[in-house]
Amino acid sequence: MFDVPSDGMPSAQEALDRLREGNRRFLQSLHRPDAPSELTARIALVVKQEPLAIILSCSDSRVPSELVFDQGMGDLFVIRVAGNIVAPSMVGSVEFAASAFGTRLVVVMGHSQCGAIQATLDYVQHGKGAPSDNIRDLVERCRSPVETVVSVAGPDAPRERLMREAVRANVRNSCDHLRHGSALLERLCREDGMRIVGAEYSLETGEVDFFEGV
Numbered sequence: 722m723f724d725v726p727s728d729g730m731p732s733a734q735e736a737l738d739r740l741r742e743g744n745r746r747f748l749q750s751l752h753r754p755d756a757p758s759e760l761t762a763r764i765a766l767v768v769k770q771e772p773l774a775i776i777l778s779c780s781d782s783r784v785p786s787e788l789v790f791d792q793g794m795g796d797l798f799v800i801r802v803a804g805n806i807v808a809p810s811m812v813g814s815v816e817f818a819a820s821a822f823g824t825r826l827v828v829v830m831g832h833s834q835c836g837a838i839q840a841t842l843d844y845v846q847h848g849k850g851a852p853s854d855n856i857r858d859l860v861e862r863c864r865s866p867v868e869t870v871v872s873v874a875g876p877d878a879p880r881e882r883l884m885r886e887a888v889r890a891n892v893r894n895s896c897d898h899l900r901h902g903s904a905l906l907e908r909l910c911r912e913d914g915m916r917i918v919g920a921e922y923s924l925e926t927g928e929v930d931f932f933e934g935v
């Protein structure tokens with residue numbers, strides 16, 4: 722493992738620790754005491770950015786990464802898409818940030834009560850169609866892990882349990898896709914200390930649980 726990158730960027734572990742600390746502050750309605758003002762940060766960021774983590778999360782308005790991790794401008798490179806799915810442009814966005822900035826930590830973050838996962842469950846369990854081809858594409862990308870959850874849990878499993886397990890299975894699926902769907906990311910993981918981890922944000926508690934790859 723390459724725990725201490727030579728370019729001054731935080732290691733994956735250090736970045737993860739900072740996100741965990743930030744989420745603890747968020748839970749207590751606190752803010753980083755040494756955070757620069759937005760004006761200072763904005764001016765410093767004109768020349769360059771050094772985001773400590775790349776976050777692939779859901780577009781849901783209730784899950785803003787900068788807030789739930791108490792991070793400021795320039796701290797996170799965030800890719801948001803309904804259901805935190807991995808399509809080629811998301812892989813490309815992660816590859817871009819990793820190669821351009823040397824960021825070592827990638828977090829795929831799902832969340833409780835995710836509408837994209839609810840729609841996928843409705844489709845898998847009841848054949849409920851999507852209102853457009855583009856939404857169907859999103860559902861298709863979540864379908865395989867959700868189908869597995871439904872078939873293991875059985876047809877009578879409570880919806881709450883299926884949702885809980887499907888959200889996490891979908892995050893794991895996106896992590897796997899990033900780990901094995903890109904030669905560039907695979908090399909960075911193998912040789913440069915990059916880590917791809919999965920997390921779930923709880924709408925109910927505000928807590929982020931890193932449950933995959935940590």
Ligand SMILES: [Zn+2]
Pocket residue numbers: 779780781803804805832834835836837838
């Ligand atoms: Zn969602």
